[in-house]
Amino acid sequence: MTDKVVIIQKNNPRQDTSFENFLKVWQFEGWLIFLDLALLLTAVLLLFTPAKVLFFHCVFILLTFGAFFWDFRPFAVRAIFWVTITTVAVMLAILASQTQVDEIIEIPLLTTILILVFFIAEQRSRAQRALQLSEERYQTLFDNVFEQSRDAILIADQQENVLQVNQAMLDMLGCTRDDLIGLNYSTVIRASEDLGKFRILMERQGYVSNFGLRLENRQGAHVFCLLTVNKWQAKDGRVLGYQAIIRDISQRKKTVEALRESEDRYRRLIGLSFEGVVVHADNNIEYLNSPAATILGATSTNMLIGRSIFDFVHPAYLKKVQTRLKAVADERIGVPLVEEKFVRLDKTTVDVEIATVPITFKGRPAMQSVIRDITPRKNAEAEREHLLATERRQRQLAEILGEVFLALTAQTSYEAVLDEILHQVQLLVSYSAANIVLVKNDKLHIARHRGYDNFANKNLISKLEQSLADFPLDAKAVRSGQTLVVPNTDQDPRWVAVPEAAWIKSFVVVPILLRDRVLGLLRLDSAEVDTFSKKDIGRLQPLAHAAAIALENARLYDMARQELADRIEVEKELRKVAAKNQAVLNVIPDAIFQFSYDGRLLDYKVGQNTAALGFLSTPSIGTLLGEMPGLSSDLAEIFVHNISKTVETNDTQIFDFQLRLPQGIRDFEAWLVVYGPQEVLAIVRDVTERKLRTEALEAERSRIARHLHDTLGQNIGYLRLKLDEFTLNDGNLPQPNALRQELIRMRDVANEAYELVRSILAAAHLSNSGDLATVLFAKARVVGHRGRFKVNLTNEGQTRRLSPVIQQQVFYIFQEALNNIEKYAQAQNVAINIVWTDDRLIVKLIDDGCGFESYTFTQEGHFGLVIMRERAEEIQGLLSINSTVDVGTEVTLQLPLAAVTEPFQAPVD
Structure with a gap:
């Protein structure tokens, strides 16, 4: 129904306001006060007037009337009080002969009547209270239903004016109670084409049930409703009012519309679905889509409508399908996907996957089955199984x-x-x-x-x-x-x-x-x-x-194993060669440096005798010569120049250079050879000692030449003169005795020359000997054997290795002192004491010979002692000679060890 109606609500039977309640209570209490005042007034009149019987009856009448208002307790108190008062008053009147004695008989009768009336009034009061309680309960129930009902309720009077509406009505129309109370429904119900139909139904039936209409609320929105209206009528048929119940079905109507739309969409979806869908009731096909018809071998859906679903089930699955469909029909529970075989119209079989759920179709129970053709999948699975x-x-x-x-x-x-x-x-x-x-x-x-x-x-x-x-x-x-x-x-x-x-x-x-x-x-x-x-x-x-x-x-x-074995052998040989080369390098005292063509240090090895060059290895490998600390730029340029020349000419370059070191100035000799492509190997040797030996050798040669000239030359010149004298003077030879003396003197001169030559030769071969103590002791034993004296040697302190030049000079001094002992001292024992201190060497030669006077040192003829002093001064030593006649002589040589010695290491056997 689409009628547009606004319905009214009329006449709530409970319409008392708070003022009306107050008024009723006040009226009731007023009657009670009036009765009490009337009783009091009647009693006064009874006591003070002669008409006692009249007022006596008035008291009973008032009590009888009050029985309908008072409760039991107030009534009993008042009845006893006033009956006692009136009885006493009547008795006094009888005693005073103001009233006849027959009047006393009415007192019990009236009291009994009063009690009966009270009980009647009490029963009526109880009935009224029960009725009132029932009305209150009904009113409460009515109010609850009226106000709390979800449906809108409207009450109108017989003139169709709205008396009351509930809150649901107000919520439905979006208005207030004052907007509706008192309005005629004709002003509320707007024009509608079905309004006449509604009135006809009301006049014919006296009520309207579930009449569909459409209301419009204050906001202009449409509300779809179902209207039910009943008349209130008196027994004579008069209409007292109307009661209307309006149910909002907007949501239900929307739901129905949505359901209809959903059903339409569902039908379209089924029609467009790739899956087959069949709806069947009582095992007969009621509906199916095109894919289902194709699966079953039909060209159209009409070919299958009305046929039994079992006509298409393979016999092998028929019993199972019947059992399953019966369970769906009985329990109304769907069946999940299962695999079956169907028989098509052309009697061919098809593998399907089917699921069935219970539905309602056209108002009766039915089933919907979704069918999927799985024949291609089955074929694919078989092929897959074969492939697997x-x-x-x-x-x-x-x-x-x-x-x-x-x-x-x-x-x-x-x-x-x-x-x-x-x-x-x-x-x-x-x-x-x-x-x-x-x-x-x-x-x-x-x-x-x-x-x-x-x-x-x-x-x-x-x-x-x-x-x-x-x-x-x-x-x-x-x-x-x-x-x-x-x-x-x-x-x-x-x-x-x-x-x-x-x-x-x-x-x-x-x-x-x-x-x-x-x-x-x-x-x-x-x-x-x-x-x-x-x-x-x-x-x-x-x-x-x-x-x-x-x-x-x-x-x-x-092959790899053989190559590995060959490689291992080659590596062994290479290791041997490398070990030999390393051993050779280890014993080489020179320093070896590897430079690139531009003077960059590639590798190095500092030898034992070139430790002073260790500062050159302080920089890391890869440092240029010009960047090395401690190396002057001039010397770096000399190195770079010779390196370049070596690379260009492929010839060995040799040059000398000096370095000022903390130990003093050292002389070095560098040999540069080509080592590889754009690489040069520099071998640097410390030639300081060699130069010193060369210089010392030259000096020694000069000294020996002078010494030979001064000693051996004079002796040989003397012998030559004597021989010339003997050979050239033929007629003037000396006498035999004189000649003999001359010859003896010549022999002594020749012996002296011979010993001088021997001592020079011995000193010349000193560099091949061992340490100082060994050399001196060997020489002392030879001279002692010849001079018939004993030799004792002591060596104290850490032995040092003297440079060859220094050791040679010490040997010369020692030899000259031994020769003097042999010639002049006539000693029996000679002690040699060698003392090594941290900075000094002390050599003492002590004999127990005849001694001599110390002042004779400077006299002519003692050239040996003078030469000893000169040798000591040449090596920065100090020579002292102390001699005592008949006691012996002590020769002491003190020599500073700085820069002329090195720690001695005994040779390894």
């Missing part, structure tokens, strides 16, 4: 071949690889015997075999060497690189029959290929016909490939 089975077989074969490959690669020797190949072949393929031949120069050499001892061919097969030209099958396999199979050797003309191989009935040869090169052949023999299948060939080919890799790996491993 094939894959499993391939994977199993791959795993086996992988294990085979690992087993083959685990072998490192050639023979072990061949044996492993035959072993793995036996695990994969059944055969009677097998062999591996290697191809070399068009010949087949049996490398390994297995199983031939069972056919008495072991010795033959072990020594067999075949030519490819004699075996066409093997030759073809080598040329083509393809596997060849002979199912029956008796029927294959290519088979070369030999007596020893007559037992072979089937044969297969697999080339062992490494890229395009055939390394050998794997040949399997069987005593049965048709032993080898295509599956066996498929297994042998990957094995042959793995075998080729394993054989090549084994060959490479053997």
